[in-house]
Amino acid sequence: MKKYTLLLLFIYVSLNNVAQKQQPSYKDQWQFAAKDSSFYVTAEQQKELYATETEIEWFKDAKLGIFVHWGPALLKTNVLSWGRNGERPGAGKPAKNGIKPVIYDNLYKKFDxxxxxxxxxxxxxxxxxxxxIVFTAKHHDGFVFFDAKNTEYSIMNTPYGKDICKQLADAAHKAGVKLFWYYSQPDWFHPDNLREKHYENYLPYMKQHIQQLFTKYGKINGVFWDHLATKYWQWDSYHILKDLKKWQPGIISNARVGFGWPLEDRGDYDTPEQSLGPVNHHRYWEACLTMTDKWLYSPKGxxxxxxxxxSMLIQVAGNGGNLLLNLGPNGKGEFVEKEVVEVEKLGNWIKKYGNTIKNTRRGIYIGGDYGASTQIGNKLYIHVLQKRANNxxxxxxxxQLPTKIIAAKGITEGFKNHEIKNGKLILHFDKNLDNIVELTLAENPNQFERIETWKAKPxxxxxxxxSESSFLDKNKKGTVIYNTKGNVFSEGIHLKKWWEPRKxxxxxxxxLDFTSAKKVNTVLLSENMRSHCVRDFTIETKDKNGNWNTIYNGKTIGEGLRIKLNGNAIYGIRLNVFKNTKAIQxxxxNSYE
Incomplete structure (x- = not known):
């Protein structure tokens, strides 16, 4: 009897496991076949949609764009669309909390x-x-910032009552600023989006929006789609993109046009999010990053x-991309003053040194512990981001470069000279600054292979x-950041785990206490991309007698801070934080020998 019971239990568990494996995921319900065969495309048809090098050249020259996420949601939450506790067609996970739809979906009636x-x-x-500028004409929550004729859920039915997209387009044309519309294909407000009558009701609704946005507002330079976990044919992406190229000659499109295309490269460029992107990617990309911890207005972020x-702009430009920096306006329609102060400083730097970033391409030197490089013609710019420990x-x-250096000069203060020694190019400085060095080369470096500068093996x-002074919970212990696969230096790293001490x-x-003496050359520090909040810290090293000695004092960490040590043997290394504006993350x- 006991064996029989165990057998039944085994069969039950096995069948239950099989049932769980066969159970569709949340996102599976939003994926289905095309309406008809015309929605599918061949590789040749996909190639028709790519922008030419001439059409995308201005974008590669630009290096910096401003992303604007905005909407009535800010009246109740700092999370646009994802702060709505309702169904999420196209998403990979269901909502578990947030503002109830009956409240969220009516916030527009108070948006002014x-x-x-x-x-x-x-x-x-x-x-x-x-x-x-990339502006959210419609996000996943379905609210539209233009005078759409097929929905009441628009800016026209708010107390403000004026077409924001029209005003932005007119102002952009007048100021000479290029304009992209962000448009989310998934729509969590429309009852037929990705449901039974998707092709009959929602797709025509979406196409009306797109035709209006790209035919009624003058010149539009690009489109930023956001397809979530859906397929390209669900949006009839091929025909829509063909129409866009007809309505807006020269328009460029990001990669979020739906999965399932025959060729791997979707759209005209890739869009890593809350990550600085790869150091040596095979095509152009744009890093979408937030000025605060959220995309929407986040007053306490x-x-x-x-x-x-x-630092992020330099790393992105030096490794083949643009920085798309998001600022979330407040409910009055203004950019947040404290955010503006910091971005204006960036603008002042660009006024002085923008020629080393703008109109350039990624440099022959791949990004590494030194910083990043950019180049234009026979000019190579070395952007030194590395900091130096004491002594x-x-x-x-x-x-060493594969061509002769004709001249070398410091663009910023601190450069002394250069020398070629034992197959190495050595740049000497008299100050530990954010230095830029201009090298004039005998030949254009574009004709040579890019050079790896650092094999990042921590x-x-x-x-x-x-060991840590404290941790918020077991998922925020110091050890978790070393359990993440691929936790090495890379602009492409996008970690989901971090050490966070108690408040x-x-x-x-x-x-980090080493099991034996280590000759450490470089230390790499990063904060969670959403929480760059450290404002005063030190790095200490432990000697053979167990004494801790301060070797570096810093103010900000940010993303990918490299600190160069003298290579002497040490027995441990410690980070101490003395001042922070929000939770340390x-x-x-990492330490590198």
């Missing part, structure tokens, strides 16, 4: 951005050194300081013991 001034926005964007935004020689060592987690920790610290603290 009476201080909105499109001309002021465009002037600010130009002051910040940006060349284009941490604001990225100018220093880290500049460390201020010099950058790179592989000391293995088996070779040190992690009542008065002296937060994270320590460290995603990387």
């Amino acid at each position: 951005p009476k201080n909105f001034n499109a001309d002021k926005w465009m002037q600010q964007i130009k002051n910040w050194g940006a060349e284009y 941490p604001i990225k300081p100018y220093e880290t935004v500049l 460390t020689e201020v010099a950058i060592v790179l592989p 000391i293995s987690k088996e070779e040190f013991i992690v 009542d920790d008065k002296n937060p610290s994270l320590s 460290i995603t990387a603290f």
Whole structure:
């Protein structure tokens, strides 16, 4: 009897496991076949949609754009669309909390951005050194910022009652700012989106919007789709893109046009989100990053300081991309003053040194612990982002170039000279600054292969013991950042785990005690992209007697801070944070021999 019971239990568990494996995921319900065969495309048809090099050249020259996420949702939440606790067609996960739809979907009736001034926005964007704006004409929640004739859920039915998209288009044309419409194909408000009558009711509804946005507002330079976990044929993407190229000659499109295309490269460029993108990608890309912790207006969120935004811009430009920096306007229609202060500093830097970024392409030197490089013609710009520990020689060592250096000069203060020694290019400085060096080369470096500058292999987690002053919960212990696959230096890294101390920790610290002496050359630090909040910190190293010695004092960490050590043997390394504006969230603290 006991064996029989065990057998039944085994059969039940097995069948239950099979049933669970066969059970469709949440996103599976939003994926279905095309209406008819005309919605599917061949590889040749997909190639017809790519922008030419001439059409996308201005975009590659621009390097900086401003993303604007906005909407009535800010009256109740700081999470656009995802703050709505309703069904999420096209998404990979269901909503578990948020504002009830009956409340969220009626917030537009109180939305009155009476201080909105499109001309002021465009002037600010130009002051910040940006060349284009991407504006959320419609996000996933379905609210539209234009005078749509097929829905009441629009800006026209708010107390404000005026077409925001029309004003933005007119102001952009007048100011010479390029304009993209962001348009979400999934729509969590429309009852037929990705449901039974999707092709009969929703698709015509969406096409009316698209035709209006790209035929009634003058020149539109690009489109930023956001397809979530859907297929391209569900939006009839091929025919829509063909129409866009007819209505707006030269228009460029991002990659979020739906999965399932015959060729891997969708759209004209890739869009890594809340990540600085890859260091050596096979095509152009645009990193979408937020100025705070959220895409929408986040009044209590941490604001990225100018220093880290500049570092991100340099890293992105040096590795083949644009920075699309998001600012969320407030309910009055104005950009947040504290965010503006930091972005204006970025604009001032661009006024002085923009020629080393704008109109350039990624440099022959691949990004590494030194920083990043850009190039134009026979000019190569070395952007030094690396910081130096105490008593460390201020010099950058790179592989020798495959062509002769005709001249070398410092664009910023601090450069002394260069030398070629033992197959290496050595740049000498007299100050530990954010240096830019201009190298005039005998030949255009475009004709040569890019050069790897650093094999980023950190000391293995088996070779040190992690300890922290405190941790918020078991998922925020110091060890979690070393359990993430691929936790090495890379602009493409997008970590989901971090060390976070308790809020009542008065002296937060994270320590690595090495099992044996290590000759550390570089330390890499990063914060969670949504929480660049450290404002005062030190790095200490442990000597053979167990004493901790301060070797670096810093103010900001941000993303990918590299600190060069002198290479002497040490027995441990420690991060101490003395001042922070929000919760500390460290995603990387790696040592390299």
